[in-house]
Amino acid sequence: MGLNIVYLTVLFVIGTLITVAVIGAVIYSTRHPEEGDKHSLAKYEKYWVVLIVIIFIAFSSSTLAYLPYPYAHSNIKPTMIVDVQAQQFNWCLEAKFSTPPSCVANYPIPVGNTVLFNVTSIDVTHGFGVYDSAGAILFQVQVMPGFYNNIMYQFTTPGTYYVRCLEFCGYGHYGMFTTFNVTSS
Amino acid sequence: MKEDALTPFTRKWSRRLLYLSFLNFIIAGTLALFMRTDQAGSSSLIGPLGSATVFGQLLTAHGLGMFVGWQFPFTYGLIAYALPKYMKRKLYAERLLPLVFFLFMIGFYLVWLATATGFGPGWYFLFPLPFHPGPAGSALPWGPAEALIFFSGMIITNFSLFVFTYMVFGTVFSNKYQDQYNLKAGMNHSMSAKFAGSIGFDAYMPKAVRSRIISYPPAVIAAVVTTVDMIVSAPPFLTLLGDGAWTSLNNPSFLNNLVAKNFLWINYHPIVYYAFFPLIGMYYTLIPIFAKRNFSSSRWAKAPWPLLLITGVGVYSHHLFMDTSQPFILQFMSQNMSMVIGIASGISVFTLLALIWRSNYEWNLTAKFLVASIFGWVIGGIGGVEQGNAALDVYLHNTYAVVGHFHFNGLDGIVFAGFGVLYWILPEISSKQWYSRALGEIHFWASVVGGFGLAFTFTAMGYVGIPRRQYLPFNPGLPFTITLNYQLYLDIALFFALFVASAQIPFIWNILKTLTGPTSPKPFTTPASLEESMQVPVPVPTPTVRATDQVKAQDEIGSGALSGISSSNSGMGSATINQIPKRKEVS
Numbered sequence: 182m183g184l185n186i187v188y189l190t191v192l193f194v195i196g197t198l199i200t201v202a203v204i205g206a207v208i209y210s211t212r213h214p215e216e217g218d219k220h221s222l223a224k225y226e227k228y229w230v231v232l233i234v235i236i237f238i239a240f241s242s243s244t245l246a247y248l249p250y251p252y253a254h255s256n257i258k259p260t261m262i263v264d265v266q267a268q269q270f271n272w273c274l275e276a277k278f279s280t281p282p283s284c285v286a287n288y289p290i291p292v293g294n295t296v297l298f299n300v301t302s303i304d305v306t307h308g309f310g311v312y313d314s315a316g317a318i319l320f321q322v323q324v325m326p327g328f329y330n331n332i333m334y335q336f337t338t339p340g341t342y343y344v345r346c347l348e349f350c351g352y353g354h355y356g357m358f359t360t361f362n363v364t365s366s
Numbered sequence: 367m368k369e370d371a372l373t374p375f376t377r378k379w380s381r382r383l384l385y386l387s388f389l390n391f392i393i394a395g396t397l398a399l400f401m402r403t404d405q406a407g408s409s410s411l412i413g414p415l416g417s418a419t420v421f422g423q424l425l426t427a428h429g430l431g432m433f434v435g436w437q438f439p440f441t442y443g444l445i446a447y448a449l450p451k452y453m454k455r456k457l458y459a460e461r462l463l464p465l466v467f468f469l470f471m472i473g474f475y476l477v478w479l480a481t482a483t484g485f486g487p488g489w490y491f492l493f494p495l496p497f498h499p500g501p502a503g504s505a506l507p508w509g510p511a512e513a514l515i516f517f518s519g520m521i522i523t524n525f526s527l528f529v530f531t532y533m534v535f536g537t538v539f540s541n542k543y544q545d546q547y548n549l550k551a552g553m554n555h556s557m558s559a560k561f562a563g564s565i566g567f568d569a570y571m572p573k574a575v576r577s578r579i580i581s582y583p584p585a586v587i588a589a590v591v592t593t594v595d596m597i598v599s600a601p602p603f604l605t606l607l608g609d610g611a612w613t614s615l616n617n618p619s620f621l622n623n624l625v626a627k628n629f630l631w632i633n634y635h636p637i638v639y640y641a642f643f644p645l646i647g648m649y650y651t652l653i654p655i656f657a658k659r660n661f662s663s664s665r666w667a668k669a670p671w672p673l674l675l676i677t678g679v680g681v682y683s684h685h686l687f688m689d690t691s692q693p694f695i696l697q698f699m700s701q702n703m704s705m706v707i708g709i710a711s712g713i714s715v716f717t718l719l720a721l722i723w724r725s726n727y728e729w730n731l732t733a734k735f736l737v738a739s740i741f742g743w744v745i746g747g748i749g750g751v752e753q754g755n756a757a758l759d760v761y762l763h764n765t766y767a768v769v770g771h772f773h774f775n776g777l778d779g780i781v782f783a784g785f786g787v788l789y790w791i792l793p794e795i796s797s798k799q800w801y802s803r804a805l806g807e808i809h810f811w812a813s814v815v816g817g818f819g820l821a822f823t824f825t826a827m828g829y830v831g832i833p834r835r836q837y838l839p840f841n842p843g844l845p846f847t848i849t850l851n852y853q854l855y856l857d858i859a860l861f862f863a864l865f866v867a868s869a870q871i872p873f874i875w876n877i878l879k880t881l882t883g884p885t886s887p888k889p890f891t892t893p894a895s896l897e898e899s900m901q902v903p904v905p906v907p908t909p910t911v912r913a914t915d916q917v918k919a920q921d922e923i924g925s926g927a928l929s930g931i932s933s934s935n936s937g938m939g940s941a942t943i944n945q946i947p948k949r950k951e952v953s
Contacts, residue, residue, distance in 0.1 A: 186761050189752055190829045196748035204741050207719045211727040220662035222720040226713075233712040237705040240751070247757035250690050250697075269501050305495040306623065308688070308764055310833065316846025318761050318831045323688045325623050326494065330690040343844055347764040349425070349488045349835040351500050352418045352507055358844060 186317060249320060251297060251333045259297035259333055261290065263361075265344075267300065267307040267324045270353035272344050274361055287341075288361035295335040302326040307357070308347030314340050321347050339365040372450040372794075377889070379463035381795040383443030384788065386471065387436050388877070391781070392870060394431025397424050402863040406856040407838050418837040419507040422486025425835060427478055429489025432776065433634075434523060435474050437641040440784055442466055442530050444644050445589045447791055449537045452583040452651065452894050455545055458536030462529055469526035476519025484508035485516050488835065490634060493606075493626035497613050514614035521607050527596060534593045538564050538586060552578035564590040566671030569664075581664065583895075587671050588647025595636040595643075595678040603633030624691055628683070635682040638772070643674060645783040649718055649736055652790065654896045656733040657725035666717050673710035677703040687756040688763045697756055704754025711747050715740060731806045735786025738814050742778025742821070746771050749825060764835070767828020773821040777866075782813065785873075792880070793890040801879035805872040812872075816865030823862055827855045 215221055251259075266273040266282050273284035278299075290296055300309045302324045310321035311334070319342075322332040336342075339362075346357035401424045404416050416424065450457050457463075485508045487495040496513045499506045539560055541548055553559035553575075562568055563579045566587045571579070582590075606621065606629040613619045621629065650667055654660050661667045683700035686692045718740060727733065749771035752758045762768065789806060793799050800806065832839050832852055839856070840847035893899035 186829055186831070189758055189761060189767075192752060193748055193825065193829070197745055200741065200744045200748070204719070204737070204744075207722050208737065210724045211722060211729070213724060214726040215724040218659050219724075220659070220720065222723040223662040223666075223717070226663070226666055226716055226720060229716050230709070230713055233709055237708055237751075241701060241705050241755065244755050244757035249688070249756060249760040250694070252690075252694070269498075304501075305498050306492045306627075310764070312831065312844075312846065314846065316831055316850045318765065320760050321688055321763060322690060323686075325627075325689060325691065327623050328689075328691040330688075332690065343846075345833060345844065347833050348492070349422075349495075351495065351498075352422050352486070352837075353500065355418060355836040355838050356841070358841070 249322070249332055251331055254333065257295060257333065259295050261294040261296045263288065263290070263296055263298050265298055265300040265309060265324070267302040267309070267346070267350075267357075268304045269351050270346070270357040272309075272346075272357065272359040274344075274359070286359075290336055290361060290363045292336055292339045292363050292365055295333060297331055297333045298322070299329050299331045300324045301329050305350050306348050307350045310345045310347035312343040312345060313338070314342070323348060336363045339363050371454050371456055372447065373456060373460065374889075376446055376450055376457045376460050376463065377795045379460075379467060380443045380446040381792070383439040383446065383463075383467055384792075384795070386467070387438075387440035387443060387784075388788070390431055390435035390439070390474075392874065394428050394435055395867060395870065397428040397431060399863055399867050400424055401428060402856075402860040404837060405839065406860045407840070407853070419484070419486065421837040422488070422507065423481050423484065424486075426486045426489050426491075427481040430474075430477055430481070433489065433637050434477070436781075437637065438470055438474070438523065438526070439467075441592070441641045441644055442470070442526075444641070444648070444784075444787065444791075445530075445534060445593075447795060448585040448644065448647070448651075449534065449589060452585045453537065453547070454894075455537065455543045455547070457533060458540055459533050462533055466526045466530045466533070469529065470523055473519045473522030473524070473526060476515055476522065478519075480508075480512050480516035480519060483512050483515070485512040490630060491516075491610075492630070493610075493621065493623050494613075494619065496610060497619075510614045510616060514611060517607050517610035517614060521604065521611065524600060524604060524607070527600065531593050531597045534589055538582075538590055547580055547582075550580050552580065565594070565675050566591075566668035569666075569668035570672065584650030584667060585644065585647040587668065588644045588650075591671050591675045591678070592636075592640055592643035594675060596633075596640055599633040599636050599679050599682075602629040606630055606633075624689065627686060627689070628692075628696075631682040631685040632679060635685065636678050638776070639674075639678050641784065642775070642780045643678070645739075645780060645787060646674075646714060648783065648787050649714075649740070651895075652732065652787075653718055653721055653736060655893060655899045656728045656730070656736075657721050658728070658896065658899075659721065659725055660896050661717060661721060666713065670710040670714045673706055677707040677710065681707055681754065684754045684756075684759070687759045701754065701756055704751065708747060708751050708754075711743065715744055731803070731810060732786040732790040734810055735782050735789065738810075739779045739783035739786065742774045742782060742818070746774030746776075746779055746821070749774065762828055764833055765828040766824045766826075766830075766832045766834050769834050770821050770823075770825030770828055773817070773824055778814075778817045778821055782817065785809070785813070790892060792877075794892050796881065797886045797889045798880050798883055799886070799890070801876050801883055805876040809869055809873040809876065812865065812869030816862050816867075816869050819862035820859060820866055823855060823859045827852075827859070830855065 264275050264278045266275070266278065273282045274288040275283050275285055298309065300322055304326060306326065307324040308321055309324050311319045313319055320332055320334050322330045324330065341360050341362055344359045344361065346354055350357065400415050401421065404421045404424065446457055446463060487499070496516070497510070499508050539557065559579050564582050564587060568576045568579045568581065606626055609619055609621045609626070680703040681700050683692060683696040684704050687697060722737070749767060753762050753768060753771055789800065830850055832855060840852040842848065
């Protein structure tokens with residue numbers, strides 16, 4: 182994962198500042214109306230369209246390498262698999278799906294592993310969102326009953342990680358979280 | 367304009383629909399205020415008024431209240447006004463307007479009744495949550511009866527959409543009208559040519575073909591595009607609602623959960639645009655009047671519409687980016703469609719801003735609201751481009767960044783544009799002049815500060831990682847929610863929410879005083895185009911000069927309010943100072 186929330190924040194702030202400047206300039210320009218019907222800005226529209234098409238193609242293309250789908254990264258093989266079952270309002274992490282589930286508290290993951298999380302739900306749709314100890318969202322995937330979704334992530338820093346439900350799943354949704362440990366050995 | 371195109375009957379039901387929409391807006395906004403206090407928790411200014419269960423109900427009722435309760439009647443009312451006004455032909459089957467009104471009202475208030483009695487799976491009700499509100503053995507907040515009321519109400523609400531769609535398509539495409547759209551030489555006898563023109567596709571045609579297709583006004587193109595999107599996406603959505611009602615009767619669901627989620631978002635994304643597209647049509651209609659010049663190229667003004675038509679539905683799968691079971695082709699399509707909608711928006715915004723650029727722009731209240739809403743549209747679009755990209759959405763999905771995005775677009779974009787249009791057309795459909803310009807100005811500036819403050823705060827919360835739809839997002843079991851001070855952000859959001867709420871008080875007062883004020887014996891009218899605005903000398907409506915505004919009114923009259931298109935007379939206000947040098951009584 183080469184992208185992160187800082188990139189997104191910077192992108193948004195720059196976009197906002199440019200927008201403020203442009204609309205501010207447009208508003209200010211009406212204090213000095215041009216003579217006649219010149220449309221002095223409109224003649225640049227075709228260049229503007231070419232520019233935004235290029236920007237959007239470049240933007241979209243540059244992120245393709247970071248798609249959050251394991252099947253889009255067939256060259257990367259997981260070194261560990263963790264199965265996750267969700268139900269209102271609990272998480273269960275286990276080595277292999279089992280019935281009844283054999284949940285492991287503070288599930289241990291040795292650092293450096295590329296983990297494939299297989300997630301499913303036994304009742305309603307949940308959201309498997311993983312935060313680091315600083316509170317940054319690392320990744321997420323929807324957890325849908327009847328389906329096995331998955332996501333892959335390489336853990337490079339030991340510590341406690343937090344799983345939080347990121348899809349509204351009922352009145353107890355806000356209290357649905359758990360932890361797992363990335364261990365140094 | 368033909369005197370009888372916008373008939374008294376259409377005016378009456380158009381305004382009733384608009385009144386209903388803003389009534390729902392105020393109610394839904396009040397519910398949002400309760401959500402803010404609940405989320406801000408015990409440390410908030412007010413403290414929680416509800417519980418986790420009530421929060422789910424508020425979450426559901428607020429979202430539905432804005433996206434359906436406000437948008438549907440607003441769009442019905444606006445299009446019922448705009449088609450006769452700008453197409454200059456009577457609304458087709460106008461006698462069905464009361465049916466649209468009552469079907470919508472009955473259906474939607476059943477929906478709100480369901481939420482009031484406990485139904486709270488969110489406004490997007492992901493299956494199977496409506497039928498599984500909590501773990502077995504718990505005290506459950508709702509049951510099958512509430513779910514059945516909800517699905518029945520949504521189905522009835524959608525019937526109103528079908529009836530209204532019949533009226534829109536009838537008005538635009540019927541051969542019964544003996545006017546330029548049917549009689550002008552060329553290709554207009556062909557339904558395909560009419561359809562191409564009515565979605566702005568003629569902008570992409572060579573001149574030899576384009577010249578044989580009559581050009582439709584932007585407000586008409588917008589009405590057709592938004593209606594097509596809604597009606598195309600209705601069958602899967604109705605299937606979903608039917609399955610919901612069926613399952614509420616203790617039958618097994620016949621849709622799997624992934625198909626159900628697709629059937630939801632394929633309609634729920636166009637719903638977001640249902641009012642926005644007609645309002646963009648109003649940008650294209652009113653901004654030339656305020657800028658006192660026409661677009662330099664009608665092709666650029668039309669070019670976005672076919673793109674918006676396709677992407678309005680085609681982007682829907684970006685709501686399922688985090689569902690890895692969703693076929694990749696749909697994810698790929700939606701990511702690209704999200705970019706295309708950015709391009710279409712970019713073309714529109716440039717066209718509109720280029721028209722304002724160095725024009726003698728008339729900064730009346732409607733004009734201000736429109737420019738503020740363009741600002742909201744663009745800023746919301748930046749967040750939308752990020753969230754419309756699967757690689758980036760993984761950090762933002764279901765965080766407050768999404769809430770920030772749709773409050774920029776929904777509140778600061780769509781609702782602000784809706785206010786602007788209401789200030790413009792209300793005198794025409796009600797025969798009453800606005801009570802006070804000053805109250806309108808307060809409404810505008812307070813709404814801008816509160817609305818943008820709220821949306822920026824939500825966006826910042828998203829980048830911090832605060833999840834949405836959480837009764838209490840902070841929790842000692844999640845230490846970073848304390849160290850990152852989630853509470854502070856929630857308090858700031860509550861502050862701006864209160865600001866937005868306060869901003870509506872002068873609006874409510876103004877509209878109540880307006881509607882209880884004197885009625886002009888003759889209806890007012892507004893110019894339908896720049897050309898009409900240049901032709902209209904402006905008699906000052908006489909009957910509704912209010913004492914509080916008399917002095918200012920006299921000042922403005924003295925400074926040239928009678929000069930027709932003078933920009934010195936700006937903003938809505940009472941009769942004599944109304945913007946609205948171009949609004950006249952119809953004799």
